[in-house]
Amino acid sequence: MPKPRVPRPTAKRLSLYLRELEAQQDRGQPTSSSKQLGTALGLTDAQVRKDLAIFGQFGHPGIGYKIPELIAQLRKILGTDRSWNAAIVGAGNIGRALMPYARFRRKGFEIVAVFDSDPAVIGSVIAGHKVRPMSDLPQLVRERNILIGIIAVPAAAAQQVADALIKAGVKGILNFAPIRLEVDHHVSVDSVDFLLSLEQLAFQVSLGLAGSLDERDGE
Amino acid sequence: MPKPRVPRPTAKRLSLYLRELEAQQDRGQPTSSSKQLGTALGLTDAQVRKDLAIFGQFGHPGIGYKIPELIAQLRKILGTDRSWNAAIVGAGNIGRALMPYARFRRKGFEIVAVFDSDPAVIGSVIAGHKVRPMSDLPQLVRERNILIGIIAVPAAAAQQVADALIKAGVKGILNFAPIRLEVDHHVSVDSVDFLLSLEQLAFQVSLGLAGSLDERDGE
DNA sequence: CGTTGTGAAATGATTCACAGCT
DNA sequence: AGCTGTGAATCATTTCACAACG
Incomplete structure (x- = not known):
């Protein structure tokens, strides 16, 4: 695993994946799919797969991602496997x-x-x-x-x-x-x-209900 | 001025322009150029001009932008001309x-x-x-x-x-x-x-001094 | 001159769509 | 059947480069 080029938006999403996976693990789920992760976070499944595939092949066709395995990988990637x-x-x-x-x-x-x-x-x-x-x-x-x-x-x-x-x-x-x-x-x-952030909010709100800004969530 | 499509990254920068212009005004500056705004904020001059040109023609060729004028425009655009x-x-x-x-x-x-x-x-x-x-x-x-x-x-x-x-x-x-x-x-x-944000930091730092992430500032 | 506004080109990111694995 | 990984296509954003202006 040399040093992959990491698109900046991907870097931000990595933390979100980790968070969501931890939540799913707490609910007792053993595996998760790109579809499931995507809908939980407001992303497409393709996006999730592309992001994760940058670092290796963590998925199991037909199954999805094994949650404990992927969590460990993400922690290592993000550097949060240490203190x-x-x-x-x-x-x-x-x-x-x-x-x-x-x-x-x-x-x-x-x-x-x-x-x-x-x-x-x-x-x-x-x-x-x-x-x-x-x-x-x-x-x-x-x-x-x-x-x-x-x-x-x-x-x-x-x-x-x-x-x-x-x-x-x-x-x-x-x-x-x-x-x-x-x-x-x-x-x-x-x-x-x-x-x-507050100013962004003021901006979006004053653009009016029928905003001309993208209709996606402002996460 | 109908409703222009505003790219999301542009929307974020608008607030930054306003902030920097206010700082320059406090320093007694009457005008600013896209070059000057850009260097202060780590952006190219072309970026600044493109962003501002979305909303109208605020600049004066050879001169730059008149600071009080542009501040007023940006406040109106961002919705911070009201409370x-x-x-x-x-x-x-x-x-x-x-x-x-x-x-x-x-x-x-x-x-x-x-x-x-x-x-x-x-x-x-x-x-x-x-x-x-x-x-x-x-x-x-x-x-x-x-x-x-x-x-x-x-x-x-x-x-x-x-x-x-x-x-x-x-x-x-x-x-x-x-x-x-x-x-x-x-x-x-x-x-x-x-x-x-902390996790992003951990990620970037653990990528090591010679990061494979973009070399631009992580603003 | 210096500086804007802007098409055209380049770069970057996302989505599509599908072969291949389990 | 369900799901991944990925090349190709699409879409978005940034940069280039230059005519036009004061």
Whole structure:
């Protein structure tokens, strides 16, 4: 299994397949078909098969996909068959909402450090996490093998936080600040921007009930 | 200006253009060019021009785009030239983080109601918002002309909350639950799913420094 | 000049449709 | 019969390249 070219939309769907398969497994299902996965996720069966076939031949003609087998494969592909240590930078509203989010750990992401620049919160403990000063960041990121940084600071500070994280060795950044981060090409950035999402909603809604935008779900 | 077909990727970029233009205006810039907008956002100039040309001829050859003019146009197109009343359902971690988010109002979104099903929080006031029981939802959505609902409840409850919101008259839903919502085609849904984003990050990072995924920014 | 708007070409993603396996 | 994997066809989006404009 060398390195297949992965279309970006496919990459996003991989996580969705995994999620749906886990749900089906919880319901006691032993196998699933591309048809079944597709209808659950609003996709065509052909789409599902194309996506999965990129990585190998996981399916069994006449049967479908064996759920435990495919789950294991997807976890390996997505890198969630191991655990990832992450740091949250910014103990404001968003950072605080993220800390107690138990599902993180259940999915293999462990928050092992929290940083903030505000002396008023440094030293306090939130949801079991001690808030540390930014000056501790380089050392802790290295010591605790943190590869993922979560930026939950105001837009004005986001770029310099990103720079600090990258310099310390972080390889992936989840960015909640409404700003485009400029990063080296060997670092991955994924942004969560709910203001943008709200605006998309306003746009689609104001296009009116008979929208001229595609009629497919805006998932 | 009838109803142009708007490619979905274009719709997302429209908000980005508006944001960048506002930043440039704050810096005192009177005009901007497709080249300048493009480099600021990691896009080609041709892309920017194509996107904007869908809605009319806003540019001035040799000059570029007059910033105040284009901002006004984009606001009108996106529907953010007016104010939108929104309701938050779910006063848990995420809901609570959203309530004090001042930027919402600044961008034309006003949280005018908050609902939860937990008797322990109903009646309490969070960030100036009184938490109301779900039974108040239908009436309040109508009375306060709420067109946008923000779902911040656990996945298991999300679909029924969506149904309740839509029945009450909401036309757009911002969904924070990690689940696909089944909605009528006249309702728009946009999802914010940071577990998904984290997994994308893990995927890209584990593909290794020399990723086989596109080398462009993972914005 | 510099910059727009836009057909034409190139690239990318999805769907079709069917041979082949169980 | 039911279902996968996949080449070919279709559809969508981006980039190119250039005439026209101020």
